[in-house]
Amino acid sequence: MxxxxxxxxxxxxxxxxxxxxxxxxxxxxxxxxxxxxxxxxxxxxxxxxxxxxxSIKTGTAILETAPFAPPGSAGFTLEKWQTAIDALVRGMGNSLLYAVPATVISAAVGSLTAYGLTIPDWKVSYKAPLLAIIISGIFIPYQAVLVPLTQFWSQWVQLVQHLSFVWALGVPDDYAGIIELVITHVAYGIPICTLLFRTYYKNLSEEMIESARLDGASLRRVYQRIVLPLSGPMFAVVLIYQFTQIWNDLLFTLVLVSTESSPAAPVVLILAGLGTSMEGQDFALRMAGAFFAALPTLAVYIFFGDEFAEGVAA
Structure with a gap:
């Protein structure tokens, strides 16, 4: 058999x-x-x-084959990938410098804000207007705040002058733009993070929380011992969403960092000009750069994939 x-x-x-x-x-x-x-x-x-x-085709192969067709042995090359990696690796580091802290801070603040607007017993007359004000920040388009944002950082705050002791250590003052991006993305991310966490917290067991309150647990201890451990799936959702939005944002980057030649230029700013010249577009180089720049977001999705599915289904 x-x-x-x-x-x-x-x-x-x-x-x-x-x-x-x-x-x-x-x-x-x-x-x-x-x-x-x-x-x-x-x-x-x-x-x-x-x-x-x-991304793995030579210039001749791109012209002679269909976009979805394999290049063949004569048209195969990894040169564009090497060029893209050399051009973008500095920008990847700069992007991580602001994307990671902005994502973590906005998620943490959003969780605490949502907890404060959901679990504690407030008067509805106070809670509803405050929640409405926070949530309204979701509907403010980026383009509407570009001018006041520029004035805020360049005229009112002036980080370059206040952090002169940091630049004296040899750090280029262009990195003031990285700090500005962190704070800007945190401010813009708190409303959506708050909304997502509040939706999740409203579905938590009221009996469990009330039992903890009856046992004498304070609001802080309820959050630390009950709410926060149960928030893992929603943290995965928020972290993936926020990281993707911040990593791919070009508009704030153009305003606060300005040029791809800056030492603090993020990857999206360098990618925007990659493969563009007077001779035309280098499509293979642009495709290789796009795939390389997308690797961190892909890694975040893979790392938090199971928790993300659980959080979305909750």
């Missing part, structure tokens, strides 16, 4: 028999659903495949 026939799924049934029963049990609606899902997956994956294939 062949090995294929004697393998079982643990319950005594052969694997081939189980698969046959599953296939025979499919309805026309099931087949249509699977076909639709495959078409949707292909629709979303073809642009990614085209970009990835383009």
């Amino acid at each position: 062949s090995d294929r026939k004697i393998r079982t799924d643990g319950s005594g049934a052969t694997v081939t028999g189980r698969l046959r029963r599953n296939v025979e049990g499919l309805t026309l609606e099931d087949v249509g659903l699977y076909v639709a899902l495959l078409l949707m997956a292909g629709f979303y994956l073809v642009p990614i495949e085209s970009g990835l294939v383009t």
Whole structure:
């Protein structure tokens, strides 16, 4: 008897028999659903495949082949990836300098704010207006604050002058823009973080929290011992969302850092000019740079993937 026939799924049934029963049990609606899902997956994956294939093509191969077609042995090269990595590695470090602290701070403050607006017993006449003011920050477009934001940092705060002792240590004063980006993204991220956490906290067990309060636990201890340990899934959602938004933001970066030649230029600012010259666009270089710049966000999704799914489903 062949090995294929004697393998079982643990319950005594052969694997081939189980698969046959599953296939025979499919309805026309099931087949249509699977076909639709495959078409949707292909629709979303073809642009990614085209970009990835383009990034490993020579200039001649790009002109002579379709965007989604493989380059072939003669048209294959990793030179564009090496060039992109050399050009963007400094910007990756600069982006991490403000994306990581801005993400963590906005998530932490959003959690505390949402807790304060959900669990403690306030008068509704106080809680509702304060919540409305905080949530309204979500609807303020970036473009509407560019002028006051520039005036705030350049005329009122003037970090370059206040941190002169830091620049005296040899740190370029361009890094004042990194500090400005951290604070700006924290301020802009608190409203959405608060909304997400408040939605999550409203679904927590009221009996559990009331029991802790009856046992004499203070608001701070309730948050530390009960609410915070249960907030892991929503922290994953907020961290992924905030990190992605901050990492990919170009508008605030253009305003606060200005030029890609700056020592503090983030990766999105350098990427915007990568592969662009008087001779035209170097599509392979731009594609390689885009995929390289997306690696940190992909890593965050993979690292928090399970908690993210649980938080979204909550």
